[in-house]
Amino acid sequence: MPVRIALDAMGGDFAPGNEVAGAVQALKLVPDDAEIILVGDETALVPLLRASGSPARISVVHAPDVVTMSDEPSSIVKQRKTSSLYVGIDLMREGKADAFVSGGNTGAVMATATMMCGRIQGVSRPTIGSFFPSRGNRPCLLMDIGANVDSKARFLVDFAIMGEIYCKLIQGVERPRVALLNVGEEETKGTEVVQEASAMLRARPINYVGFCEGRDILSGKFDVIVCDGFEGNIVLKFAESVLGFLKDKLKSYAKGSILRGLAMAAVAPMLKAALKDMDYQEYGGVPLLGVNGVVIIGHGSSSPKALANMIRRAVEVVDRDVNGHIRAAMASPTTPTARQA
Amino acid sequence: MPVRIALDAMGGDFAPGNEVAGAVQALKLVPDDAEIILVGDETALVPLLRASGSPARISVVHAPDVVTMSDEPSSIVKQRKTSSLYVGIDLMREGKADAFVSGGNTGAVMATATMMCGRIQGVSRPTIGSFFPSRGNRPCLLMDIGANVDSKARFLVDFAIMGEIYCKLIQGVERPRVALLNVGEEETKGTEVVQEASAMLRARPINYVGFCEGRDILSGKFDVIVCDGFEGNIVLKFAESVLGFLKDKLKSYAKGSILRGLAMAAVAPMLKAALKDMDYQEYGGVPLLGVNGVVIIGHGSSSPKALANMIRRAVEVVDRDVNGHIRAAMASPTTPTARQA
Numbered sequence: 001m002p003v004r005i006a007l008d009a010m011g012g013d014f015a016p017g018n019e020v021a022g023a024v025q026a027l028k029l030v031p032d033d034a035e036i037i038l039v040g041d042e043t044a045l046v047p048l049l050r051a052s053g054s055p056a057r058i059s060v061v062h063a064p065d066v067v068t069m070s071d072e073p074s075s076i077v078k079q080r081k082t083s084s085l086y087v088g089i090d091l092m093r094e095g096k097a098d099a100f101v102s103g104g105n106t107g108a109v110m111a112t113a114t115m116m117c118g119r120i121q122g123v124s125r126p127t128i129g130s131f132f133p134s135r136g137n138r139p140c141l142l143m144d145i146g147a148n149v150d151s152k153a154r155f156l157v158d159f160a161i162m163g164e165i166y167c168k169l170i171q172g173v174e175r176p177r178v179a180l181l182n183v184g185e186e187e188t189k190g191t192e193v194v195q196e197a198s199a200m201l202r203a204r205p206i207n208y209v210g211f212c213e214g215r216d217i218l219s220g221k222f223d224v225i226v227c228d229g230f231e232g233n234i235v236l237k238f239a240e241s242v243l244g245f246l247k248d249k250l251k252s253y254a255k256g257s258i259l260r261g262l263a264m265a266a267v268a269p270m271l272k273a274a275l276k277d278m279d280y281q282e283y284g285g286v287p288l289l290g291v292n293g294v295v296i297i298g299h300g301s302s303s304p305k306a307l308a309n310m311i312r313r314a315v316e317v318v319d320r321d322v323n324g325h326i327r328a329a330m331a332s333p334t335t336p337t338a339r340q341a
Numbered sequence: 342m343p344v345r346i347a348l349d350a351m352g353g354d355f356a357p358g359n360e361v362a363g364a365v366q367a368l369k370l371v372p373d374d375a376e377i378i379l380v381g382d383e384t385a386l387v388p389l390l391r392a393s394g395s396p397a398r399i400s401v402v403h404a405p406d407v408v409t410m411s412d413e414p415s416s417i418v419k420q421r422k423t424s425s426l427y428v429g430i431d432l433m434r435e436g437k438a439d440a441f442v443s444g445g446n447t448g449a450v451m452a453t454a455t456m457m458c459g460r461i462q463g464v465s466r467p468t469i470g471s472f473f474p475s476r477g478n479r480p481c482l483l484m485d486i487g488a489n490v491d492s493k494a495r496f497l498v499d500f501a502i503m504g505e506i507y508c509k510l511i512q513g514v515e516r517p518r519v520a521l522l523n524v525g526e527e528e529t530k531g532t533e534v535v536q537e538a539s540a541m542l543r544a545r546p547i548n549y550v551g552f553c554e555g556r557d558i559l560s561g562k563f564d565v566i567v568c569d570g571f572e573g574n575i576v577l578k579f580a581e582s583v584l585g586f587l588k589d590k591l592k593s594y595a596k597g598s599i600l601r602g603l604a605m606a607a608v609a610p611m612l613k614a615a616l617k618d619m620d621y622q623e624y625g626g627v628p629l630l631g632v633n634g635v636v637i638i639g640h641g642s643s644s645p646k647a648l649a650n651m652i653r654r655a656v657e658v659v660d661r662d663v664n665g666h667i668r669a670a671m672a673s674p675t676t677p678t679a680r681q682a
Contacts, residue, residue, distance in 0.1 A: 149532045183570065183575065214577065218579075230572060231575050233555065234568075239583075242583050245559045246587070
């Protein structure tokens with residue numbers, strides 16, 4: 001059966017233009033029979049689609065209302081049933097779409113998808129991760145990055161299990177190295193929660209390698225780094241602010257000197273190219289894992305290219321049955337020994 | 342009375358050479374009557390001092406043993422009584438020195454000073470902060486950065502009070518803007534602990550401005566950002582790793598192209614100069630606040646210049662009576678209204 005992806009066509013900052021363009025681009029990235037459903041205001045979407053040649057595999061489902069970045073996440077399910085966010089997730093719940101992709105309000109997507117689709121059996125908390133660039137040849141998945149705060153140890157264990165499966169099936173890492181984020185590598189370091197989670201993870205049939213520190217996120221030594229959403233969110237937002245900070249520092253240094261200005265102009269494209277793999281748009285969004293459904297979330301300012309990559313990513317998550325693997329892992333006994341028995 | 346600073350002359354990675362050179366440099370930065378006591382192996386220190394012209398205001402107190410970075414912090418008090426770290430702190434406890442400065446094992450300095458000198462009355466937990474560069478014209482003090490994990494709300498409140506006093510008296514900020522690090526600025530966001538701490542801080546006579554996020558650390562919008570040592574340590578170590586990561590990315594991009602290599606060579610000193618204010622060595626170490634004593638801690642790889650700045654900083658902390666102000670704040674009622682009454 002062909003994979004059908006519902007795209008929140010009104011969610012992003014440049015909606016629906018970027019969303020329609022992204023859907024058209026995505027057709028070249030996904031299998032020949034995959035279908036894309038644009039969810040949003042049809043009076044805006046239909047003309048845009050027509051201008052793109054009305055591709056046969058892109059359809060429109062009307063949803064007149066738009067959830068904005070300032071809307072309260074928990075209010076959508078009850079009060080915003082004609083929004084593109086609600087209608088898109090509802091298509092997935094009803095089996096009319098296999099996945100939902102949005103560049104909209106992350107908290108609202110997460111809350112609505114969790115409430116409407118429910119959790120995969122055995123999952124304590126759904127989670128969102130984010131990819132960090134690394135010194136290695138692939139990015140590092142940090143998770144959770146803000147969906148959950150005050151996480152209990154078993155939540156962290158579930159994040160680790162789900163992150164490992166995602167990394168294996170989607171990033172193609174054969175044996176992902178999974179670590180817990182902490183203030184030191186020694187066994188005695190850290191909070192009670194990470195201590196407990198570490199002990200629990202050692203009993204799991206995954207490649208859990210122990211604690212790591214903040215400096216290890218970019219190191220390339222780990223494929224999945226697990227943490228509570230509190231520190232995950234703080235370090236993600238800090239990281240996102242660093243490049244802008246550095247650019248401004250360099251700019252203000254170059255100002256007032258023609259020579260420095262010229263050197264800056266020469267090096268600017270170089271900086272950009274060298275930092276290309278710090279560009280989240282390349283990663284195809286971030287997954288919401290643990291819900292009964294496939295949800296890929298992107299930045300509000302996602303470009304058409306980023307949205308196309310998110311759609312491709314959603315198809316992969318469906319095709320490779322990430323949720324089936326999560327379901328199986330959650331149902332399996334906790335220790336390798338027990339599993340063999 | 343002249344201020345007397347005890348310097349752990351064996352603590353750093355380049356001890357005792359950098360320490361002796363730093364002490365000699367410091368003489369130009371501190372008041373004319375200030376004295377510096379080098380604590381360490383006299384057979385190594387005396388010849389170095391002699392080679393520097395045996396300055397009259399620098400003396401030596403012998404301590405043959407050296408605490409290394411891998412030593413267990415809690416073991417020093419009982420087992421390492423002839424170490425420069427123990428002997429230096431002991432000089433302060435006995436009133437023979439007014440402050441202790443070290444580029445050694447941070448955890449060991451913190452634990453030993455707390456155990457030997459005790460806490461200032463009313464302080465729930467001593468804390469260490471660190472300075473981050475900012476878009477503003479002064480650095481931001483993030484505290485705690487690893488001394489305490491699983492902090493209770495009242496610990497965070499004490500960190501805020503002590504950080505505000507330090508920022509006022511040492512950084513010279515008239516009315517420091519104090520914020521709590523969180524995953525969002527909205528009042529409802531975050532962990533139970535930050536929620537509780539925020540409510541408590543609103544009742545305090547300091548300029549508490551509410552929650553801030555990871556992206557605000559470098560923004561220049563806040564002078565003191567308070568957090569538990571768990572996330573503080575993670576974000577600090579992440580931040581320390583970013584510059585090296587960027588440099589390596591640029592280098593590998595420049596490799597294999599003569600033009601790019603030339604552009605890199607042209608821009609390298611520029612990068613360095615532009616990022617000068619990200620250099621912790623300029624900030625004169627970080628303070629351990631809340632103990633009955635003045636302790637300034639620096640990086641293990643501290644240069645003579647960094648050590649000289651740390652010594653100057655220690656003199657300032659003594660002269661401006663930071664601990665007296667902390668003592669008074671801890672003894673005062675909690676609300677501005679109550680204080681006026």
